[in-house]
Amino acid sequence: MLNPRRALIAAAFILAVFFLLSRSHTSTSSAPSSSERHDAQAEAAAAAAAEAAASQQRAVPPPPPQKPMIDMSGMSTYEKLDYAYSYDIESKFPAYIWQTWKHTPGEGDFEFREQEASWSIEHPGFIHEVITDSVAATLLQLLYGSIPEVLETYHALPLPVLKADFFRYLILYARGGIYSDIDTYAIRSALEWIPQQIPKETVGLVIGIEADPDRADWADWYSRRIQFCQWTIQAKPGHPVLRDIISRITNSTLTLKKAGKLSSFKGNDVVDLTGPAVWTDTIMDYFNDERFFDMEHSKGKIDYRNFTGMETSKRVGDVVVLPITSFSPGVGQMGAKDYDDPMAFVKHDFEGTWKPESERHIGEIQQELGDLQLVEDGQQI
Numbered sequence: 256m257l258n259p260r261r262a263l264i265a266a267a268f269i270l271a272v273f274f275l276l277s278r279s280h281t282s283t284s285s286a287p288s289s290s291e292r293h294d295a296q297a298e299a300a301a302a303a304a305a306e307a308a309a310s311q312q313r314a315v316p317p318p319p320p321q322k323p324m325i326d327m328s329g330m331s332t333y334e335k336l337d338y339a340y341s342y343d344i345e346s347k348f349p350a351y352i353w354q355t356w357k358h359t360p361g362e363g364d365f366e367f368r369e370q371e372a373s374w375s376i377e378h379p380g381f382i383h384e385v386i387t388d389s390v391a392a393t394l395l396q397l398l399y400g401s402i403p404e405v406l407e408t409y410h411a412l413p414l415p416v417l418k419a420d421f422f423r424y425l426i427l428y429a430r431g432g433i434y435s436d437i438d439t440y441a442i443r444s445a446l447e448w449i450p451q452q453i454p455k456e457t458v459g460l461v462i463g464i465e466a467d468p469d470r471a472d473w474a475d476w477y478s479r480r481i482q483f484c485q486w487t488i489q490a491k492p493g494h495p496v497l498r499d500i501i502s503r504i505t506n507s508t509l510t511l512k513k514a515g516k517l518s519s520f521k522g523n524d525v526v527d528l529t530g531p532a533v534w535t536d537t538i539m540d541y542f543n544d545e546r547f548f549d550m551e552h553s554k555g556k557i558d559y560r561n562f563t564g565m566e567t568s569k570r571v572g573d574v575v576v577l578p579i580t581s582f583s584p585g586v587g588q589m590g591a592k593d594y595d596d597p598m599a600f601v602k603h604d605f606e607g608t609w610k611p612e613s614e615r616h617i618g619e620i621q622q623e624l625g626d627l628q629l630v631e632d633g634q635q636i
């Protein structure tokens with residue numbers, strides 16, 4: 256039956272395909288082979304159609320298109336991002352699940368079928384997209400065409416792990432929803448992540464704690480005393496934390512590029528440039544930012560002490576911080592409880608062993624990972 260909803264979805268799909276195909280025919284840029292382009296664009300079209308379907312399904316208005324071009328030359332990256340995607344705290348969390356990997360689940364050699372399925376099973380009605388590298392590039396071109404330095408940064412990042420990190424912030428900033436690494440299992444639906452007593456229209460970002468090491472020598476193993484995890488994040492579009500981290504990564508990457516230092520970039524700088532260290536710093540700075548928080552009447556600076564030893568979730572402004580058990584259950588340390596705990600939401604599959612950060616992401620990179628290897632060992636103690 257062609258009910259109105261399906262008709263709309265079909266129309267959106269056809270329009271998206273038509274749009275992308277016509278673009279690919281008129282485009283003369285040097286690009287990957289035309290069949291690759293075609294695949295990527297067809298997949299991006301499917302993603303766009305899926306997006307239209309998601310909006311229909313949830314009875315929320317479709318995501319606003321990018322605003323018309325204005326003269327942005329005098330604007331900082333932060334201001335351009337703010338202009339392109341505004342933040343509405345009262346909007347719903349979009350029903351998207353974004354993941355990235357080298358291939359899609361449709362391909363025979365997809366290695367994470369069970370993990371990927373757990374997300375679909377726990378989230379009926381959500382749009383679930385596994386984005387490959389080539390689709391990511393096309394999608395970002397559509398979402399960030401008006402902010403060229405962001406695209407330049409994405410293409411300049413020299414390692415797949417860095418691109419994967421950057422992509423998650425970019426897709427959540429533009430579209431919102433959940434990002435989760437491809438090797439994670441959903442234990443509980445994201446509809447249960449935010450405690451019932453906290454109204455969802457007062458929350459724009461949900462994060463978990465990755466590490467809370469209270470040993471005296473923690474700095475030998477972790478980059479921050481409290482580390483927020485970025486393998487699973489839920490956000491509403493336009494969230495200021497994402498706006499800030501995208502600006503920071505853009506600035507530091509292009510600064511390295513100008514200095515000719517990107518090519519000598521080492522694996523163990525990942526944590527600082529795009530990974531948990533800059534993620535944690537950005538969030539902590541947000542909590543202490545007088546543009547967003549009334550610092551005059553607050554009870555002092557917010558730092559790791561406000562989050563250490565947490566057993567239930569905690570709200571700071573519009574951010575819900577989940578305890579270590581939520582995204583790191585079963586690690587057997589730092590107070591994390593087991594998979595069957597009611598607060599256990601996502602299981603990160605380390606295949607029985609802790610992997611260095613860089614191997615948790617898209618793209619296979621074989622490289623020396625001095626410091627990260629130490630983190631791995633440290634976490635097993």
Ligand SMILES: *[C@@H]1O[C@H](CO)[C@@H](O)[C@H](O)[C@H]1NC(C)=O
Pocket residue numbers: 505506507509510513
């Ligand atoms: C990075 O930010 C600093 C301080 O705002 C600025 O002076 C510099 O030009 C920026 N660098 C790049 C490459 O955008």
Ligand SMILES: *[C@@H]1O[C@H](CO)[C@@H](O)[C@H](O)[C@H]1NC(C)=O
Pocket residue numbers: 554555556557558560561571
């Ligand atoms: C954070 O912790 C400090 C003490 O370390 C305390 O004074 C302050 O009230 C806490 N803030 C919040 C929002 O919990």
